[in-house]
Amino acid sequence: GGIKVIQTKGSGYGVDAVLLAAFAAGDTGAKGLSPARGRLRIADLGTGCGIVAFIIHHKLGGARLTGYDVNPSVIERAERACAMNGLSEDIDFVCCDIKDIDAAGEFDAVVTNPPYFRRTPDEPGAADPDDRYIARHETTADIRDFAAVSAAMLKEGGSLYMVHRPDRLADIITELRAAGIEPKEMQTIVPCAGKAANMVLIHGIKGAGPELKMLPGIAVHSADGGYTAEILKYYEREA
Known part of the structure; x- marks a missing residue:
């Protein structure tokens, strides 16, 4: 879609971000957000370079988005990219710990690509974390925090869209339910046919009853190592 982003070696985006945006927009078969509902208010927790917010705005038109991230350097780049894309009237960015967000019940939806890995204090990079380490590890907020903050931000009946790793799935479902968000749809992502899933997309609804659909x-x-036609479609590229 001609979206511009500013990336560094440690703070770029991957296919997980593109899939999250497609999932939230309903492109992958999930019950996605609809612009027919009016001017949606959407939060992006752990926004990084802002790519998920940019793609969702591209797909949904007049949505109003706010991206949050604890890392000031990535927020600065996201703000510059937002201006480059001419989206500053519809998208803004806030640098903060997500636990400090005060926006009770203000959002129709939350999208999030949280850090995948638990922080281990004695592992390489933990003592002086760079952009890449912060993006990938739970340095200031964990799954429980992302679930609780999302629930607080959402209106009743609002949707949470998350991408994470299957090995954290038990924790994710436990914490979402504890926060009052019921997982309603799940979709696994595999590197290629025949391989085990290495990512999972989750759609939860605040205040909903139990019933989980596997998409x-x-x-x-594909077998030749390139992207499948489905992935190229989400990138809006030709096969």
Whole structure:
């Protein structure tokens, strides 16, 4: 879609961000957000370079988005990219710990690509974390925090869209339910056909009753190593 982003070696985006945006927009078969509901208010927790917010705005038109991230350097780049894309009237960015957000019940939806890995104090990079380490590890907020903050920000009946790793799935479901968000749809992502899933997309609804639907899985790469036609569609590229 001609979206411009500002990336560095440690703060770029991957296919997980593109899939999250497609999932939230309903492109992967999930019950996505609809512009027919009016001017949606959407939060992006752990926004990084802002790509998820930019793609969702591209797909949904007049949505109003706010991206939050604890890292000031990535927020600065996201703000510059937002201006480059001419989206500053519809998208803004806030640098803060997500636990400090005060926006009770203001949002129709939350999208989030949280850090995937628990922080281990004695592992390489933990003592002086760079952009890449902060993006990938739970340095200031964990799954419980992302679930609780999302629930607080959402209107009753609002939707949470998350991408994470299957090995954290038990924790994710536990914490979402504890926060009052019921997982309603799930979709696994595999590197290629025949491989185990390495990502999972989750759609939860605040205040909903229990019933979880498993959507067809998505393969990222074809046998020749390139992206599958489905992934290229989400990138809006030709096969």
